[in-house]
Each structure stands twice: as C-alpha cells, then as structure tokens.
Amino acid sequence: MIDRTVLVILVIGLIAAGVMFFPKDFLLTSGNPEEITFTRTAKMDVAMDKEVYHSGDKMEMNISLPPENGKMVLKVYGVMDSRGNYRISENREISIDALNDMTKLDFTLPSCYGCAGVSEGNYTIVCELLRNDTVVYNTTKVIELRK
Numbered sequence: 001m002i003d004r005t006v007l008v009i010l011v012i013g014l015i016a017a018g019v020m021f022f023p024k025d026f027l028l029t030s031g032n033p034e035e036i037t038f039t040r041t042a043k044m045d046v047a048m049d050k051e052v053y054h055s056g057d058k059m060e061m062n063i064s065l066p067p068e069n070g071k072m073v074l075k076v077y078g079v080m081d082s083r084g085n086y087r088i089s090e091n092r093e094i095s096i097d098a099l100n101d102m103t104k105l106d107f108t109l110p111s112c113y114g115c116a117g118v119s120e121g122n123y124t125i126v127c128e129l130l131r132n133d134t135v136v137y138n139t140t141k142v143i144e145l146r147k
Contacts, residue, residue, distance in 0.1 A: 044065060046062070046127050064102055082117035087110040122142050
C-alpha cells in the first residue's frame with residue numbers, strides 16, 4: 001500500500017509538471033496530508049448599471065457566471081416591501097457552457113410610496129445559481145432606492 005504523503009507529493013508533482021491537470025476553479029489547500037481538501041474558488045459576480053435608482057427606474061444586471069456546464073436555475077430576488085413580499089423576483093432556467101458565461105437581466109423597480117409598501121433606502125439584491133434545487137453559487141449586491 002502506498003503512503004498517503006507519497007501519493008500527495010506525486011499528484012502535486014504531476015500537476016506542476018503539466019502531466020495532470022487541476023481544475024482552475026479549485027484550490028488545493030496545503031497542510032496535513034491526511035486532511036488535504038479541495039476548495040472551490042470560482043464565483044458568481046453581479047454588476048449593476050448604477051448604484052442609486054429612483055422609483056420606477058429600469059435596473060440592469062450583468063451576471064458573470066462561474067465555469068459550469070449544463071442547465072441550472074438563476075434565482076434573483078430583493079427589494080422586500082412592508083408586507084414581506086419581494087418586489088424583484090425571478091427564476092430563470094439557463095444553460096451554461098464555455099461560450100455562455102454571462103447573462104443580463106432587467107427589472108423595473110417599484111415606486112417608493114406608501115401604497116407600494118416600499119420606502120427609500122438600501123436594499124439587497126440576491127442572486128443564486130441552483131442545480132437540482134440546491135444553491136451552488138450565490139452573491140449579493142446592495143442598491144439604494146430613492147423617490
């Protein structure tokens with residue numbers, strides 16, 4: 001039986017020599033060879049067209065997707081009103097591949113008036129990427145909403 005430490009050194013040497021490839025979105029943590037772990041480093045990012053919005057503005061989101069393949073669900077929600085309902089809420093099935101690593105969403109923001117149940121202030125927009133109803137990536141962005 002091969003010693004685990006020797007095996008780890010061999011694998012690291014093969015990766016360094018370019019003989020064995022290591023996924024770019026994972027990080028090999030150093031430390032005790034008995035407890036070697038691989039940590040996912042890929043992430044999902046969101047860029048908004050601006051930071052401050054006014055009642056009824058169109059909000060444009062550009063979402064940079066992680067290096068995944070296949071169909072997933074992109075869930076976006078935020079701007080909770082006084083009744084506990086999200087005024088921005090969308091689930092969209094998307095296909096991700098090497099050529100499709102960006103998606104764009106547009107939302108019309110609610111009015112900042114008493115009858116709409118939305119006050120001026122800062123709101124968090126949450127973006128989640130789900131596979132089989134399990135969140136595999138998520139990110140948030142804070143926007144400011146004014147009248």
